[in-house]
Amino acid sequence: MRLLIIGDIIGRPGRRAVYRFLEEKGGGFDVVLANVENAAGGFGVTKKVYEELKSHGIDVFTSGNHIWDKKEVYEFIDKVDDLLRPANYPEGVPxxxxxxxxxGGVKLGVVNLMGRIFLEPNLDNPFRTFDVIYEELKDRVDVLVVDFHAETTSEKWAFGIYADGRASVVYGTHTHxxxxxxxxxxxxxxxxxxxxMTGAWYSVIGMHYKEPIDRFLYALPRKFKVEDKEPVVFNAIEVEVDPDTGRALKISRIKEMYE
Structure with a gap:
């Protein structure tokens, strides 16, 4: 099974890059996953954007701490099965x-988790949450993929080793x-x-650079806006997994630049 896993999509420029890549090179993948927590205007995801991305061939959508930024997500996230929020939010969260x-006859499990270092300390422990989900899914799926949305590489790397041999793929998102x-x-x-990320290259994690730099200079709040006048970078990984064993056979990075 060949998986295409797309990093955080940043606004309309990021979506355009995704559509171009999928149109030109997306035909050889069995499953396409993407993190969409920044896909609508750089913050959150709307139903329109979700449906637009789905119509272009994305199979499963993961997210992170920005999933709640567009309030309309509360109206539809419970009505769809393929838009995920981190599983370690407390019980009762939509x-x-x-x-x-x-x-193609292969059952794929996708898990979305969020780290706690420099993010939301009141989340449930992502390591222990994974244990519970793994026990539920291990006999139901052939391939198990985890989007670990976290700030620090140490937490991500520790989780990768923790899940090694149980998950087929562990990939980090959030830092862009x-x-x-x-x-x-x-x-x-x-x-x-x-x-x-997939978004404007000459930017600060997809945002026009002036406002973030001003914030670094003056320590005052600034409203960020998506950079839409620069070339865009498409970042993803390709992973090949043996569905008979659940073990990964190959992982490689993908980087494309588009005007």
């Missing part, structure tokens, strides 16, 4: 933290900068600390 889909540490771990889990 939405689902994992899903199962079937492609791709890391050069794609490995197949000892137990057969494909790992990378951060896939990177």
């Amino acid at each position: 939405g689902n933290g994992f899903c199962v889909c079937e492609k 900068i791709p890391t050069a540490d794609e490995f197949i771990l000892k137990g057969g889990t494909a790992y990378v600390s951060d896939v990177g």
